[in-house]
Amino acid sequence: MSQPITITGEDILQQVKLSCQIPEFIEAIVTRKVIAAAAAEAGINIEIEELQKAADQLRLGNKLLSAGDTWAWLQKHCLSLDDFEEIAHTSLVSGKLAKHLFADKIEPYFFAHQLDYAGVVMYEVVLEDEDLAMELFYALREGEMSFPEVAHQYIQDKELRRSGGYRGIVRRKELKPEISAAVFAANPPQVLKPIVTAKGVHLIFVEEVIPPVLDDKLGHQIGSDLFAEWIKQQTDGVEVVTNLDSTSYPAATTKTF
Numbered sequence: 528m529s530q531p532i533t534i535t536g537e538d539i540l541q542q543v544k545l546s547c548q549i550p551e552f553i554e555a556i557v558t559r560k561v562i563a564a565a566a567a568e569a570g571i572n573i574e575i576e577e578l579q580k581a582a583d584q585l586r587l588g589n590k591l592l593s594a595g596d597t598w599a600w601l602q603k604h605c606l607s608l609d610d611f612e613e614i615a616h617t618s619l620v621s622g623k624l625a626k627h628l629f630a631d632k633i634e635p636y637f638f639a640h641q642l643d644y645a646g647v648v649m650y651e652v653v654l655e656d657e658d659l660a661m662e663l664f665y666a667l668r669e670g671e672m673s674f675p676e677v678a679h680q681y682i683q684d685k686e687l688r689r690s691g692g693y694r695g696i697v698r699r700k701e702l703k704p705e706i707s708a709a710v711f712a713a714n715p716p717q718v719l720k721p722i723v724t725a726k727g728v729h730l731i732f733v734e735e736v737i738p739p740v741l742d743d744k745l746g747h748q749i750g751s752d753l754f755a756e757w758i759k760q761q762t763d764g765v766e767v768v769t770n771l772d773s774t775s776y777p778a779a780t781t782k783t784f
Contacts, residue, residue: 656670
């Protein structure tokens with residue numbers, strides 16, 4: 528029987544260092560501290576009922592459906608119940624701070640940028656040969672081939688081929704400008720004349736153009752984007768002094784984001 532291996536906190540810290548992950552960990556710590564300080568300044572408080580609900584959502588999100596599942600998960604991640612509560616608390620504080628800062632800014636932002644949130648249901652095949660793309664375009668327009676047939680024959684990726692080149696609902700800002708201009712000028716359902724980009728020659732079928740609507744899902748996305756940008760602004764240029772408390776590391780390392 529093999530001997531057990533003892534792993535210390537210093538071993539873990541050393542592995543983080545050797546994995547070149549310290550910058551990511553420092554950034555996460557700075558973000559957590561910035562959020563905590565801003566929440567305290569804003570007078571954000573967490574009620575026991577809110578914390579319990581957040582903990583329940585955390586368990587559900589990690590599929591911890593029983594006490595046994597929860598204990599096993601805590602052991603796997605070397606967490607205590609207090610740590611689990613802190614995770615739930617941090618998530619809750621972050622959400623409440625985002626709402627405090629941006630709840631009244633989501634709608635104005637949407638109306639100022641609503642064209643970016645227009646959507647299109649589209650199918651796409653990217654080819655290397657422009658002449659072939661034009662040949663297929665005319666075949667599609669004349670009804671000699673269907674778009675699924677083209678996709679099945681010319682798409683290499685197995686899953687994309689099976690879906691007939693379906694890209695789903697794509698937002699305007701997710702498309703290259705030259706593609707976006709043509710797609711949102713289409714009269715669906717319509718096959719577009721091939722578009723050449725650095726990626727290749729795009730053969731696109733536009734099934735539907737979806738006008739922008741500020742629903743709960745999009746509102747949440749905009750709020751998250753605004754909050755992420757705010758965090759970036761708060762952490763840019765922050766001077767961080769790390770004290771790793773080990774003879775293997777400098778006593779104090781200064782980093783500016």
